[in-house]
Structures are given as C-alpha cells and as structure tokens.
Amino acid sequence: MKYQTRKPALILLADGTIFHGKAVGGKTGSSYGEVCFNTGMTGYQEIFTDPSYYGQLMVTTNAHIGNYGVNDDEVESDSIKIAGLICRNFSYHYSRDAADDSLESFLDKNNLLAISDVDTRALVNYIRDNGAMNAVISTEVENIEELKKRLAEVPDMKGLELASKVSTKEPYFFGDENATYKISALDIGIKKNILRNLAERDCYIKVYPYDATFQDLESFKPNGYFLSNGPGDPEPLTSAIETTKEILKTNTPLFGICLGHQVLALANGISTYKMHHGHRGINHPILNLVTGKGEITSQNHGFAINREQAEAHDNVEITHLHLNDQTAAGIKIKDTPAFSVQYHPEASPGPHDAKYLFDQFLENIKNNKN
Incomplete structure (x- = not known):
C-alpha cells in the first residue's frame, strides 16, 4: 500500500533544528511559512481553510488527523489556506457517514504538502520554548544547505501584510x-x-x-x-x-x-x-x-x-x-x-x-x- 513506500521528509526550522517524518500522499517538494500549532482535538478541515492561517505551517497536536474524512460543508473559505501540514499519524482511511471524501484527496485537490510520522509532541514543546519561527517542510532531505538558503529569504511574520x-x-x-x-x-x-x-x-x-x-x-x-x-x-x-x-x-x-x-x-x-x-x-x-x-x-x-x-x-x-x-x-x-x-x-x-x-x-x- 502507498503509505508503506512514502518518501522521507523533514521539518527545518529557522534556527537550524530538524525534525523528521514522511510525506503524505503523492505530493513532494518544499513548502515554507511560519510554524505554529493548534491544540484542537477536532475541526482540522475548518482549521486548514481558515484564512487567518494563511502562510503558516500547521502542527496538529491531536495524534490522529484524517480519521473522519472531510465534508464539503465544513470549510471556512474557498480553499486550504495553511502553507503545509505537520502531524503525528495520518489516517488514509476514514469512518464517518457524513464524510464526502478522504483528507488525503482533499489535500491533493488543494495541492498541499503534508508530512506525518513526526514527533509532534517534541516539536510543539520546542515551539513553546523557542517561539514561533519560519520553517520549511520538504521531501528534499538530501538538500539541507539549499533549504537553509531558501528559508533565510522567507520574510518574517512581523511586519507582513497578508x-x-x-x-x-x-x-x-x-x-x-x-x-x-x-x-x-x-x-x-x-x-x-x-x-x-x-x-x-x-x-x-x-x-x-x-x-x-x-x-x-x-x-x-x-x-x-x-x-x-x-x-x-x-x-x-x-x-x-x-x-x-x-x-x-x-x-x-x-x-x-x-x-x-x-x-x-x-x-x-x-x-x-x-x-x-x-x-x-x-x-x-x-x-x-x-x-x-x-x-x-x-x-x-x-x-x-x-x-x-x-x-x-x-x-x-x-x-x-x-x-x-x-x-x-x-x-x-x-x-x-x-x-x-x-x-x-x-x-x-x-x-x-x-x-x-x-x-x-x-x-x-x-x-x-x-
């Protein structure tokens, strides 16, 4: 099955810290933004489509994401607004009668890069201790120095009109x-x-x-x-x-x-x-x-x-x-x-x-x- 052959991925923070994971679905490449976390146990679809999250890499603290699929009515805007998703366990299979599709399909339709199998507890603790900062999530795991150069060019959220x-x-x-x-x-x-x-x-x-x-x-x-x-x-x-x-x-x-x-x-x-x-x-x-x-x-x-x-x-x-x-x-x-x-x-x-x-x-x- 596809989740057994997923590509290695990583999160590179602006201070050089790296966390490892695996790509979700078939999307590869890199995505940049300010890394932040949300403590909600439910509502991932509404969170991902909330315009207030534009340009941010979202870390979900709930251990399972995607388990109840997506519903066409549960959106807060016309598209996904986060820059990328970081989670612990990604559910490719979902269980909910009201669901219209899987979260994987929803992410693919919106061309969103997501990575799972991340130690999100450690990552959230790091953000709490060191503050929200710019980061990149990427499947270009052999290209660390180039990722660092590109990340250094991403503007800080302070002073940014979005x-x-x-x-x-x-x-x-x-x-x-x-x-x-x-x-x-x-x-x-x-x-x-x-x-x-x-x-x-x-x-x-x-x-x-x-x-x-x-x-x-x-x-x-x-x-x-x-x-x-x-x-x-x-x-x-x-x-x-x-x-x-x-x-x-x-x-x-x-x-x-x-x-x-x-x-x-x-x-x-x-x-x-x-x-x-x-x-x-x-x-x-x-x-x-x-x-x-x-x-x-x-x-x-x-x-x-x-x-x-x-x-x-x-x-x-x-x-x-x-x-x-x-x-x-x-x-x-x-x-x-x-x-x-x-x-x-x-x-x-x-x-x-x-x-x-x-x-x-x-x-x-x-x-x-x-």
Missing part, C-alpha cells in the same frame, strides 16, 4: 436581502461561519475587500459595521485602520473579531505586538470582566494588543482577559457602540460559550436604530 492575499477581490452579498438589518463587513480574512452567524440573526451582509474605504462601506447604508478576522501583522493595514477611524466617528455599532480586534485597537492609538507563540486552539479560558463569568473559547492569533496602553486609554475599557497569560482579549469603546474580541465567538471548530457576542452586536444595532 490580508490582501485572502480578501475578496470584489464586494459580495451574504444572507437574505429582505432581512431586517444590514451589515457592511470589511473582509481582512473572513470566515464563512461568521457570516452564517450574522445571517442567522436577521442580517443581510455586504462583504467588502480589505482596502475598501469608509465611503464604500457607508454606501450600503448599513445598521452596523463588522471587522473580520484574518492573517498577518495588523500594523501594515493602514487603510483598514483609517476606515475604522471614520466608522467610529459615525456612532454606528461596530464589532471586530481577531484581526478586526487589533485593527480597532490600532484605530484608537493602542499598539500591537507579535506574541512568542500565539494562541491557537479550542480550549482557551477567557474571563468576561463585565459579567464575571468564564468562557472556553476558540482562538487563532499570533499578535495581541498592548494591555498597558489599553488600560491607560481614557476612552477604552478592557472587557475580557485571557486567563493563561492575562493578555487583553476584548475591548469596548466608551463613547460609541463599538467593541471587539481577540478570539472566535463563531468557533468552528470549538465551543459556543461566546456566541452571545453576536447577540450583543445585534442589541447595539437595535438600540441604535430605535
């Missing part, structure tokens, strides 16, 4: 055009399940490209504005930051998720920074400082906002904290109905503890409309 790589090229609509509320959404890497959650709440959404101006978004005459999740460093998104500043002047409800949360912070003069290894998984604990309640959340980000600057800001209130490292995970603007969170209330995959945030956004819209 929203333009995943954003829609043209505006499009989502939901029922007869819905009660209209939302203008800035797509800097939007997930489909965010749009589904808004549509389920009687919203008709017009989705705009990452560089849309405030005048573009305003032309839809929306009842609220939305800033999406997405990949890369938020600081180069000068157009989105300026558009957000203009939105805030209108006193119209605004909701931001993940990268959108960072853009809202930057629009208020709060800086962002690259984290040591980020938050990626579906089991991250959050404390809602307004209600005093805890939430288990789905997260995917490698940047965060400056908590000290947010606390010192006269017009910003921190509403949520990440309990593992006390980073600011949610803010609201005091003089206008605008708020944001660093994590993913739409989950997919993950728990639904934070779905109330969509209801909070709609409540702001209803109050503003009245």
Whole structure:
C-alpha cells in the first residue's frame, strides 16, 4: 500500500533544528511559512481553510488527523489556506457517514504538502520554548544547505501584510436581502461561519475587500459595521485602520473579531505586538470582566494588543482577559457602540460559550436604530 513506500521528509526550522517524518500522499517538494500549532482535538478541515492561517505551517497536536474524512460543508473559505501540514499519524482511511471524501484527496485537490510520522509532541514543546519561527517542510532531505538558503529569504511574520492575499477581490452579498438589518463587513480574512452567524440573526451582509474605504462601506447604508478576522501583522493595514477611524466617528455599532480586534485597537492609538507563540486552539479560558463569568473559547492569533496602553486609554475599557497569560482579549469603546474580541465567538471548530457576542452586536444595532 502507498503509505508503506512514502518518501522521507523533514521539518527545518529557522534556527537550524530538524525534525523528521514522511510525506503524505503523492505530493513532494518544499513548502515554507511560519510554524505554529493548534491544540484542537477536532475541526482540522475548518482549521486548514481558515484564512487567518494563511502562510503558516500547521502542527496538529491531536495524534490522529484524517480519521473522519472531510465534508464539503465544513470549510471556512474557498480553499486550504495553511502553507503545509505537520502531524503525528495520518489516517488514509476514514469512518464517518457524513464524510464526502478522504483528507488525503482533499489535500491533493488543494495541492498541499503534508508530512506525518513526526514527533509532534517534541516539536510543539520546542515551539513553546523557542517561539514561533519560519520553517520549511520538504521531501528534499538530501538538500539541507539549499533549504537553509531558501528559508533565510522567507520574510518574517512581523511586519507582513497578508490580508490582501485572502480578501475578496470584489464586494459580495451574504444572507437574505429582505432581512431586517444590514451589515457592511470589511473582509481582512473572513470566515464563512461568521457570516452564517450574522445571517442567522436577521442580517443581510455586504462583504467588502480589505482596502475598501469608509465611503464604500457607508454606501450600503448599513445598521452596523463588522471587522473580520484574518492573517498577518495588523500594523501594515493602514487603510483598514483609517476606515475604522471614520466608522467610529459615525456612532454606528461596530464589532471586530481577531484581526478586526487589533485593527480597532490600532484605530484608537493602542499598539500591537507579535506574541512568542500565539494562541491557537479550542480550549482557551477567557474571563468576561463585565459579567464575571468564564468562557472556553476558540482562538487563532499570533499578535495581541498592548494591555498597558489599553488600560491607560481614557476612552477604552478592557472587557475580557485571557486567563493563561492575562493578555487583553476584548475591548469596548466608551463613547460609541463599538467593541471587539481577540478570539472566535463563531468557533468552528470549538465551543459556543461566546456566541452571545453576536447577540450583543445585534442589541447595539437595535438600540441604535430605535
């Protein structure tokens, strides 16, 4: 069988460290990106198609990947967005009635390089100790020095603008055009399940490209504005930051998720920074400082906002904290109905503890409309 004759493969980290494995399927060659890991036990298909992961080599900490196949409805964008997959055990055979195909076939259709038989526990521990860094996965195992040269030319995630790589090229609509509320959404890497959650709440959404101006978004005459999740460093998104500043002047409800949360912070003069290894998984604990309640959340980000600057800001209130490292995970603007969170209330995959945030956004819209 094919998995008995798979090609040797490796992971070469930017600091020269090497981990060994074997190629999955027939795809060979090399793939470059920032290596990161996700602790989710399920939801690999949603993770692989999440635009926030664009340009990253994904290490899955769950030992078995592919065992339940893939389903055509369980995607968060139109294609796989990760740069490559690294896993422990890859399942060529799957067991699920709802599956449409195997993960191997899904990866092949998307031309994605994947390697398995990797000591992912050791690799994840290394990333946790030494930080997320650029890496290459490759079947060119005899060509280490050349791989090192090519890897050295890969740009660092810090300062890298990636929203333009995943954003829609043209505006499009989502939901029922007869819905009660209209939302203008800035797509800097939007997930489909965010749009589904808004549509389920009687919203008709017009989705705009990452560089849309405030005048573009305003032309839809929306009842609220939305800033999406997405990949890369938020600081180069000068157009989105300026558009957000203009939105805030209108006193119209605004909701931001993940990268959108960072853009809202930057629009208020709060800086962002690259984290040591980020938050990626579906089991991250959050404390809602307004209600005093805890939430288990789905997260995917490698940047965060400056908590000290947010606390010192006269017009910003921190509403949520990440309990593992006390980073600011949610803010609201005091003089206008605008708020944001660093994590993913739409989950997919993950728990639904934070779905109330969509209801909070709609409540702001209803109050503003009245």
